[in-house]
Amino acid sequence: xxxxxxxxxxDRAAAPLAAIVHRNSQxxxxxxxxxxxxxxxxxxxxxxxxxxxPPSAIGYRTMPTTVFTIANQKGGVGKTTTAVNLAAALAEKxxxxxxxxxxxxxxATSAVGVEKQAGKSLYGPLRGEGSAVEMITPTAYEHLxxxxxxxxxAAAEIELAQTENYLARLNTVLTPVRDSNGYxxxxxxxxPALGMLxxxxxxxxxxLLIALQCEYLALEGLGQILRNVERLKSAHINDRLxxxxxxxxxxxxxxxxxxxxVDEVKQHLPDKIFKTVIPRTVRLSEAPSFGKTxxxxxxxxxxxxxxxxLGKEVIERFGLAKS
Numbered sequence: 001x002x003x004x005x006x007x008x009x010x011d012r013a014a015a016p017l018a019a020i021v022h023r024n025s026q027x028x029x030x031x032x033x034x035x036x037x038x039x040x041x042x043x044x045x046x047x048x049x050x051x052x053x054p055p056s057a058i059g060y061r062t063m064p065t066t067v068f069t070i071a072n073q074k075g076g077v078g079k080t081t082t083a084v085n086l087a088a089a090l091a092e093k094x095x096x097x098x099x100x101x102x103x104x105x106x107x108a109t110s111a112v113g114v115e116k117q118a119g120k121s122l123y124g125p126l127r128g129e130g131s132a133v134e135m136i137t138p139t140a141y142e143h144l145x146x147x148x149x150x151x152x153x154a155a156a157e158i159e160l161a162q163t164e165n166y167l168a169r170l171n172t173v174l175t176p177v178r179d180s181n182g183y184x185x186x187x188x189x190x191x192p193a194l195g196m197l198x199x200x201x202x203x204x205x206x207x208l209l210i211a212l213q214c215e216y217l218a219l220e221g222l223g224q225i226l227r228n229v230e231r232l233k234s235a236h237i238n239d240r241l242x243x244x245x246x247x248x249x250x251x252x253x254x255x256x257x258x259x260x261x262v263d264e265v266k267q268h269l270p271d272k273i274f275k276t277v278i279p280r281t282v283r284l285s286e287a288p289s290f291g292k293t294x295x296x297x298x299x300x301x302x303x304x305x306x307x308x309x310l311g312k313e314v315i316e317r318f319g320l321a322k323s
Contacts, residue, residue: 067204068205070188070209074221079189081285085293085295087099088144089310095315098147099144099146101147103191106150108146112292113139119152120148121135126169133180156197160200167237170203188204202241205241208225212249214249214258215261243272244272245272251277278306278307279306281302283297
């Protein structure tokens with residue numbers, strides 16, 4: 001009977017070594033593609049910022065970018081607060097995140113401590129002038145970058161309607177950023193209206209997150225934005241768009257109204273509402289005036305704890321931590 005040949009120790013040791021070498025070669029190739037993309041698209045002034053985040057640095061670079069849009073046609077519901085602090089919560093978990101300020105009021109821009117600058121927004125790229133990569137701006141927070149906004153972006157609401165494929169302009173502009181895999185997550189903060197900019201964000205997104213204030217008037221607009229999502233899908237303008245979740249904001253534990261509104265949403269959309277409820281707190285309102293996220297302004301505040309927990313929920317629900 002032929003003796004069974006067992007692999008030598010050196011052969012067994014070589015197998016994992018070969019796997020490591022293969023993995024490193026894959027990482028090197030992804031990094032090389034990322035640097036070529038930056039060299040082609042980005043001006044010298046921001047190349048060093050982007051090259052600081054090569055595809056292997058965070059561990060997620062070979063995964064596709066997930067795009068969230070946070071929209072609600074009603075103002076004052078905590079939409080921008082949610083966009084900024086959710087982005088910061090993900091960045092805290094070392095998930096490389098790009099926050100896109102699509103609101104001409106530029107509140108998200110100032111909320112992360114970035115000064116508004118003329119020509120530093122997506123207004124030019126939406127008109128075919130320049131690229132989104134050129135607009136990427138570093139923030140004071142590790143793993144968090146920003147595409148700022150400015151007042152000129154308000155003109156895009158009118159001008160977009162006069163262009164070809166006007167609903168898909170933002171999707172086209174963000175495609176190079178998305179395809180580079182330089183960011184695991186892109187979060188778009190929209191204006192408080194269902195105009196051209198907000199509709200463009202829905203076409204560019206994978207998931208819609210709705211910030212919903214714990215008041216009955218806020219419920220009235222929920223059906224309207226959900227109908228717009230269905231229209232976009234039925235017209236095959238964005239087949240991948242899904243309602244990712246509903247974030248209940250400005251929850252006041254002292255009132256029955258807040259509990260009733262949360263219960264109403266749970267009854268109709270039980271699988272979409274996030275378990276985390278964002279409390280009404282003065283510190284959340286104060287933080288943007290200092291150009292800080294709630295984590296930098298008051299990390300012990302209940303609002304900080306809530307957004308940190310919301311970040312964990314988002315990571316788990318959408319599989320953002322998988323490598």
